[in-house]
Amino acid sequence: MPKKVCRQETLKCRQVAKRIIKSAKKRDTISAYEARVLSGVTVWCVDQRCGKAYQSSGLVTIPLWSLSEKEGNGYLTYYVAHELSHMLAKKRYGERGHCVDFYRCFVDVCPSAVQKYEYDYQKRSPKKMRAARRMNKENPGRFDNSSGMVMFGERIS
Numbered sequence: 001m002p003k004k005v006c007r008q009e010t011l012k013c014r015q016v017a018k019r020i021i022k023s024a025k026k027r028d029t030i031s032a033y034e035a036r037v038l039s040g041v042t043v044w045c046v047d048q049r050c051g052k053a054y055q056s057s058g059l060v061t062i063p064l065w066s067l068s069e070k071e072g073n074g075y076l077t078y079y080v081a082h083e084l085s086h087m088l089a090k091k092r093y094g095e096r097g098h099c100v101d102f103y104r105c106f107v108d109v110c111p112s113a114v115q116k117y118e119y120d121y122q123k124r125s126p127k128k129m130r131a132a133r134r135m136n137k138e139n140p141g142r143f144d145n146s147s148g149m150v151m152f153g154e155r156i157s
């Protein structure tokens with residue numbers, strides 16, 4: 001378990017994660033298998049400066065300050081979607097950073113109404129996101145449709 005966990009807010013972050021996964025699945029931008037993998041990620045809210053995706057242990061942390069009331073839960077939704085996208089990027093592409101492959105996952109996972117918050121993250125984010133959207137459009141078969149039992153990080157068939 002990470003340090004400085006906020007119990008009450010963790011419940012809220014987990015609800016938000018659930019909604020993000022459900023809506024991406026409904027939009028068909030992630031596969032049923034990927035939705036199950038993301039549902040297996042453990043989300044913690046922490047009183048720390050930054051959130052982080054721990055790709056090999058299957059957990060993500062969300063900083064307490066991101067639970068601001070800015071646009072309802074808009075900013076929080078964006079933050080959780082960003083960290084979940086790191087988990088998907090690892091699954092789909094073995095990707096760890098903020099390259100175009102990360103952004104291809106981000107635009108698939110994050111509700112479009114709150115994707116704008118990513119623009120402030122890196123100077124080149126908007127450019128990478130445009131490229132990512134274009135690449136996804138050209139590759140409708142980008143999903144990992146594996147079947148079998150899901151454990152985070154590996155697959156048991």
Ligand SMILES: [Zn+2]
Binds near residue numbers: 082086
């Ligand atoms: Zn990141």
